[in-house]
Amino acid sequence: MALLEVDGLAFGTILDGITLSIERGERLAILGANGSGKTTLAHCLAGWLPASRGHVTFDGRAWKDWPLPRRAAAVQLVGQLPVQQLSGREFTVRDEIAFGPGNLGLPVSEVSDRTAEALELCGLAHLADRDPFTLSGGEQQRTVLAAALAMKPQLLILDEPVTNLDPSASGHVVQLVSELPPHITVVWLDTSPKTALEFAGRFILLRNGKCVVDGLPRTVLFHPESLAAIGLPPVAEAARLAAEAGLWPDGLPYPLTLQEARASFQKVKHG
Amino acid sequence: MVRADDLAFSYSPAAPLLKNVSFQVEAGKIAAIAGRNGTGKSTLLRLCNALLKPVSGRMLVAGIDTRESSPSKLARHVATVFQTPEQQIFASRVADEISFGPKQLGYSRTQIQEAVASAIDRTGLSSLAHSHPLDLSHAGRRFITLASALAMKPRLLLLDEPQQGLDAAALQKLEGILKAEKAAGVTILFVCHDMDFIARNADELLVFGAGRLLCSGAVSDVFSDQALIQQAGLKLPDSMALAQMLHLPPALSCEQLIALWRASRT
Numbered sequence: 092m093a094l095l096e097v098d099g100l101a102f103g104t105i106l107d108g109i110t111l112s113i114e115r116g117e118r119l120a121i122l123g124a125n126g127s128g129k130t131t132l133a134h135c136l137a138g139w140l141p142a143s144r145g146h147v148t149f150d151g152r153a154w155k156d157w158p159l160p161r162r163a164a165a166v167q168l169v170g171q172l173p174v175q176q177l178s179g180r181e182f183t184v185r186d187e188i189a190f191g192p193g194n195l196g197l198p199v200s201e202v203s204d205r206t207a208e209a210l211e212l213c214g215l216a217h218l219a220d221r222d223p224f225t226l227s228g229g230e231q232q233r234t235v236l237a238a239a240l241a242m243k244p245q246l247l248i249l250d251e252p253v254t255n256l257d258p259s260a261s262g263h264v265v266q267l268v269s270e271l272p273p274h275i276t277v278v279w280l281d282t283s284p285k286t287a288l289e290f291a292g293r294f295i296l297l298r299n300g301k302c303v304v305d306g307l308p309r310t311v312l313f314h315p316e317s318l319a320a321i322g323l324p325p326v327a328e329a330a331r332l333a334a335e336a337g338l339w340p341d342g343l344p345y346p347l348t349l350q351e352a353r354a355s356f357q358k359v360k361h362g
Numbered sequence: 363m364v365r366a367d368d369l370a371f372s373y374s375p376a377a378p379l380l381k382n383v384s385f386q387v388e389a390g391k392i393a394a395i396a397g398r399n400g401t402g403k404s405t406l407l408r409l410c411n412a413l414l415k416p417v418s419g420r421m422l423v424a425g426i427d428t429r430e431s432s433p434s435k436l437a438r439h440v441a442t443v444f445q446t447p448e449q450q451i452f453a454s455r456v457a458d459e460i461s462f463g464p465k466q467l468g469y470s471r472t473q474i475q476e477a478v479a480s481a482i483d484r485t486g487l488s489s490l491a492h493s494h495p496l497d498l499s500h501a502g503r504r505f506i507t508l509a510s511a512l513a514m515k516p517r518l519l520l521l522d523e524p525q526q527g528l529d530a531a532a533l534q535k536l537e538g539i540l541k542a543e544k545a546a547g548v549t550i551l552f553v554c555h556d557m558d559f560i561a562r563n564a565d566e567l568l569v570f571g572a573g574r575l576l577c578s579g580a581v582s583d584v585f586s587d588q589a590l591i592q593q594a595g596l597k598l599p600d601s602m603a604l605a606q607m608l609h610l611p612p613a614l615s616c617e618q619l620i621a622l623w624r625a626s627r628t
Contacts, residue, residue, distance in 0.1 A: 126501065172448060226400065229398075255399070256399060328616045338624065360607075
């Protein structure tokens, strides 16, 4: 049984009959242009918004039948606006991160272990005693991510989680996500494919509230609808332009990541 | 247009955030600001619009010392687009949101209409002028805040992460607007974590880290300093990384990369 089953999901006029299933441990990226319904879909997947048609079942049970504390322990959503997600009742980053696990009624030692681990994972140890509201945008984003990780969820939904982060912090989050234990399922939502290409094994293109293409990253990215909605990552765009200029050999696939580009551009250069 | 002389700033005396910051950005240039989270990038923008004043040293904007001015006085010259549109937008109609700035500047009714219409037109919001700002997508909201700034006809435009969360089409639109403003003589200073976006759009790059300005200069020169890029937690733009691989001179966009590549083969 899949971890999450979405069947004919609609929400108002925003989502229009989405059907998909997500397996346990999968690393999935849902990509789409601004206004395509990504954030609404994220909220429905996490059980934050009720479906107006269709349903979302987690572990075989519809979200509406899950008691809130069990749902919070099972799924965590990190939204786009970190400042809206801070509890507003804690005065230090450490307490903010401990807030969720504390509410699960876990033993104090377990709460403090999880908090220390999340602080470390997200590179926040040196900010543990700061007031979350005095942090920079990127530091706040890492704080809400740490708070989600401290809940040890089975499903982690990340809605444009690196947009506020500097390149090294963003690389750090990608590494962190790739190194999560294999039983944790990750759904990553973004407007651009560049970051997700580093870890996601499956892409879905969302357009006007519908899942248009679902499959391997390469299949999805070169679909005409994806090219129009999200465009190619820069290295693939460079290869496409090279092909137009007659510099790219026929039959050599366009690279998608910088790592792939290193190999294929070397090959092209040496004829 | 912007000049910092040995500027220092801190939110609390115990923790200095910026010190010994000196740089200048000439009129009509686009300068990007990069560096790790929490190194004072957004703070620097607030020092440029006088929302914050330096603790020591000085900041000159359009020839005005910000210590002797105020945000409202400087608003005749400087407009700011903050990081999170939702925290900036307050009106219930797009057109009202955009007309707020020009009204505060004391424009006449016709001047306001003209400024708002032009800003709406330049940001492609014509069909949405009567919508509620929060009914728009993230990109729509971002362009409302940009239009609000443009309607004030600034000589200096300050943008905090303007590219953040924008899809390919919206990015292209934003880049077109930046180019048009630059061509009209507007100076632009923007904070950004997207190295590809910086390379494509900025003339100069200021890199912050460890409480100071680590480096400033032409974008391709700054990105050529690998030790600095590493120290500041930045990355090379993909076009520059590919250019290095092909032993070509620095390329600031994919188009430039291909042009250099072609030229190298003839």
